[in-house]
Amino acid sequence: MIAETRVGRGDKAHDYYSRINPSKLEDESELHRTEPYVYAQMISGFEAVKEGEAKNSWLTGTAAWNYVAITQNILGIRPDFDGLHVEPIFPKTWMDFSVTRKFRGSTFEISVKRTGPGNSIQLVVGGKPIEGLTVPIPANSGSTVKVGVTVS
Numbered sequence: 001m002i003a004e005t006r007v008g009r010g011d012k013a014h015d016y017y018s019r020i021n022p023s024k025l026e027d028e029s030e031l032h033r034t035e036p037y038v039y040a041q042m043i044s045g046f047e048a049v050k051e052g053e054a055k056n057s058w059l060t061g062t063a064a065w066n067y068v069a070i071t072q073n074i075l076g077i078r079p080d081f082d083g084l085h086v087e088p089i090f091p092k093t094w095m096d097f098s099v100t101r102k103f104r105g106s107t108f109e110i111s112v113k114r115t116g117p118g119n120s121i122q123l124v125v126g127g128k129p130i131e132g133l134t135v136p137i138p139a140n141s142g143s144t145v146k147v148g149v150t151v152s
Contacts, residue, residue: 001017001066001070002068002069004016005074005089006089009089010119013069013073013074017066017070020062023037031053033053034057038063039060039063040057041055041059042054043055073089074088074089074090075090075099075112076089077110080134082134082137083136084134085133088121094114098110098111103137106137106138106143107143107145109146109147110149111146111149112151114152115150115152116152118151119151120151121133121149122150122152135147
């Protein structure tokens with residue numbers, strides 16, 4: 001998923017996520033023999049004694065890596081030394097979304113709107129366009145920063 005966003009393919013990244021999202025696989029929970037709301041480390045293949053059985057549902061880093069893939073890559077909100085880097089690469093069928101992110105003592109209210117089919121990004125912070133894709137940390141900790149993101 002992360003690699004697909006890095007090359008600008010949000011549709012493909014989301015497709016991969018949809019295929020492993022536990023809540024979308026609920027119908028298969030009897031086959032997997034695990035909780036329908038958690039990621040498993042692996043699922044036994046055709047040649048296994050118990051084909052389709054999921055293993056190590058609570059002993060995997062899959063949930064953490066999916067959190068990174070979704071929040072920092074598909075939604076595109078990554079913490080950086082200089083601030084919050086905002087570079088969403090999301091499916092073309094999504095027209096908008098919003099995220100509230102607490103970072104370094106401040107609250108960032110981020111609204112993303114798609115106006116075209118591409119991945120060109122423009123940020124507006126506090127009503128003013130900025131250069132680049134990094135929202136700076138406000139001088140006053142505890143501030144609320146409004147960020148508008150246009151993807152065209």
